[in-house]
Amino acid sequence: MYKGTSAENFFETDAEQAKRTRRAAKSSNKYGDPIVLKSKLLAAIPDPTSPTSLLVAESAGAVRRVNLHTRDTKQVFRGPLTPVTCVAVGGPGGQTVFAGSWDKDVWSWDLASKALARKYSGHSDFVKAVVCTNIGGKECLISGGADKKIMVWDVETGFRLHVLQDQSKTMMAIQHLVIDPVSSGPDAAILVSASSDPHLRRWRIRLDGFEQLKEESPDEPGAVRDTILEHDTTIYRMVFDHEVEEVDLWTSSGDGTAKCLSRLKGFTANDSIQHGDHVRAVVVTDQWVITGGRDEDVKVWDRASGKLYCILEGHYDEVIDLVLLDGGKRVVSVSLDGTVRTWPLDRVGLDKIIKEREDIAKGVEKEVPIEPAKGLMSAEEEAELAALMEDDD
Template sequence: MQTADPERFFETDAEQEKRQRRAAKAGNKFGNPITLKSKILAAIPDPRHPSSALLVAESAGAVRLVNLNDPENTKTAYRGPTAPVCCVAVGGLNSGTLFAGSWDKNIWSWDLTSKTPGRKYVGHADFVKAVVCARVGGKDLLISGGADKKIIVWDTATGARLHTLQDGVVNMLSIQDLVVDHASSTESEVSLISASSDPHIRRWKVRLDGWEQVAETSPDAPGTDRPTILEHETTVYKLVLDLDSDEADLWTSSGDGMVKCLSRLKNFTCEDTFHHGDHVRSVAVTEQWVITAGRDEDIKFWDRTSGKLHCSLVGHYDEVTELVVLRGPSGSSERVCSVSIDGTVRTWPLARAGLEAAVKEQEKPPVQEEKKEAGGDDLLSAEEEAELAALMGDDE
């Protein structure tokens, strides 16, 4: 008989202790959890409802709409892949197309409103781990990065591959994240920033007729260039451009346990460092807070002005994969959502009073409840669970 029950496999003492700790923690209600039936690998705001809804990538091979104002209604799903979905983006004509990169090496698309399947983009030789949308010269582009160490630029309308970006100077490993730098883009050229399993951050200029990698001015040797931005020691997992700052500085999170602010005015050299500890999978920034999360399961709020840790909130019982700031109609930050391998979506306040109330709530003695298992309908076998763990821990 085949089984994915970890208790039926050989485990080290450390693995048993971790599993038992997570099982004891699984019943908590901190962050008002919305529980899905599979692991959540990525999330973005739903552009139609940016203050109240998320589009999440599930290991069960779907993108699911999660309405935070109606947590019982999680039935809206975009289906097609039979392998885990790793990343999501929205773009195309009138921002009406949903894109999803999958373990099956393909990028799937749907009409965001009708859920009608659209074009499938085939070309990567390994997992697709990052997708973003851009517009250049009046044409909609899809840009994807994969575990095959390639960044591919697609014509969204035709599915044609326009360019394949690869670093010819410093060996580039598996792509972890991509972000469009609108502050440096023009109508005819998009500025792209990439992160990968090596510690190097790369900038690119992409046009319809070609592309180039941007050399950075060396902070140590004025007048000379450095081929990449090198401020971390190992894998860079997440890139975030600060929407609440006129400088639009670049924030990064890494497997070295640190989150850094890279100053645009100083040629993307490090201006601030926050020591989260363990692998930091995601970072989010607001005018007041720097928020970090990752393998240690906690959500940490840092005072952006002083750099001091304000509080650490518990709730998730497995690795946190994404933080998403939800913004109101005026663009102001309203709350932050976290998603996790534990299959839950949790929401946290951004107001100082709300955070203090959350800390007090977590200091109360725990109430014993029957544990609810997440992941009952997960598509992953025991072997795929191990593969996912290896993928999430890819620091090579």
Template sequence: MQSSDPRHFFETDAEQELRKRRSAKAGNRHGNPIVLKSKILAAIADPRFPSSAILVAESTGSVRQVKLDDAENAKPVVYRGPGAPVCSIAVGGPGFGTLFAGSWDKAVWSWDLVTKAPGRKYLGHSDFVKAVVCARLGDKHVLISGGADKRIIVWDIASGERLHTLQDGIVNMMSLQDLVVDHASSTADEIHLLSASSDPHIRRWKIRSDGWEKIVDSSSDTPGTERHTILEHETTVYKLVFDQDTDEVDLWTASGDGTAKCLSRITDFAGCDDTFNHGGHVRAVAVTDQWVITAGRDEDVKFWDRSSGQLHCSLEGHYDEVTDLIIIKSPSGAAKVCSVSIDGTVRTWPLEKAALGALVKEQEAPVEATDKEDEDEAKGGDLMTADEEAELAALMEDDD
């Protein structure tokens, strides 16, 4: 039997210190953690229950529904199939009834969202599928996937046909990290897509039924020259989010250079309006009309005052890298933000100032130390081999 226990392998002093620190931190209850048996690599709101449930991509090769309000008593809803970690998820198709998952096995898997019945498998990438998103193109529902093979593929969901393969022949594009549809600029017959990758360039694309093109416009810095990409970061861009709370629908980005930025639509995303220096690799960013929320490798969830740009508070709870943030809006109750992490927990945080202040005081209290390895054993382990653990670590370090 292969072991994934780090104590069974050579560790540097720094690795031992990191493990001890995380073990000491693992016992905290900040954010009302829901503990899963696997690392969580991505998350989206469940469109059927947008105020009470999320869907998470698991390192054990499955997608799981997590009920936020009654996780202990809820019947497990798990979509199984891939034999390798799932790193991206999306919901789309007619009636938003199909769940899609991009996997390390180079395929995009699909299931009926309600019945969990397996659907079509989309094969065409030659490396990890790291981003998936759905859209409508004319009379077709389409799936768009991005891979570590540096390609973006557009699929007809119904037939499984590969419609287009997008690649950048001008500015070398590296492993894809995220995809987002710019609905404010798209039309019924043309999708405007933005992509982020392991290089610092953000690319814009126009996709039609009969073809595609990369959006190139005039440079505002050097008149008479062309701007082939949006270049506002120094290294990997991990996350792209459109702000739905403003009329302009600005673009927000999270990067390995330690910052989250707001790129204004008014200037055609040329030039940065606001920069938030989170520190470390920023994996996720979420925005409300009041807050900019950032998280990443340093494990903390940071709330920034959107008006002043000042850090309001930093919430501790996760004891490994945070991989995603999801805003949960409730029609009857207060909105909240969910964070998911490599530590296998889903945590929920309030958005009201008073509640955040109470959490800051609470986290200042001492936390009982616990042994993370014993905790992992008690909950069944991650089911990843030592080789897979190393591969995941390399994937999370991928910012070249």
């Protein structure tokens, strides 16, 4: 007998049913000029070969190139049979796409031809973060997994160079990895790792070894702390702020905040944005701090005053990632709702959106429905993915 995978065929609480009904109604909007894909979107990065394209990690088990100008979505990097959670570009000449998957592997492809290349196997649980860097003249891939481990790989040979793990045993599933552009040098990369616990950790990685760095204590002059602890729970995303000379670190967390961690103050919180609910992503420009998260909204904050300037409404499920384009003139949001949406970041464009929302509130709404994205996952896989996205993963 046929068994549908619609949520309507399974037991739901009143709250779950209300949420599903609300999202179904909200899915007809066209805010942000949505490009609709057929699976949940779990990460995105700029496409280095095109200023108008993204590389998007999909729950359908692929990395997809999305051209925002032509709206072409047909170029796909295929291989995994399970959801792809993260994506990066690097390797010799920056011509290799890397993607971590639920199958515990990191897959790679030639960026130009989309031909499948090497697979990096070693994690014992989902791979949740990947980043590329050069260490001592060697192109390296760094991956982090739900197995609480960070692995450093020689891209060319596929040889695993190091396995990083907090000796205190408090480190939980890795959520994100970034390379510090200021502290890193030709012979050593400084990696910052975020995980499902609220601690940030910094690592110095060389070809012949690695060490976990100690941090100056903000409370006790001359003392050190083992980790950077400025949030209350999971840290999902990090981004270095190139708009200031010190290149401070911005973080987004499940505690509902995005914070600026001051390099000059030992990476202690200098500014805090109260987004509300889980903050999945943060990006910054010279004018704005932009956050997105579980409340389905993208919020634009005035950097000078710290005040909320504009709410970009349109997604009908969690906003998972944000990407800046055109030198910070536009921001692109990707969501579990399967849509990619593009928003202006100039004041004229934002003010127009604010005015449109005011008109809608007065009953002047004009919308053309679009067909909601249809997931390709079973109900069991949907539940597993939802559990993965929770704090305690």
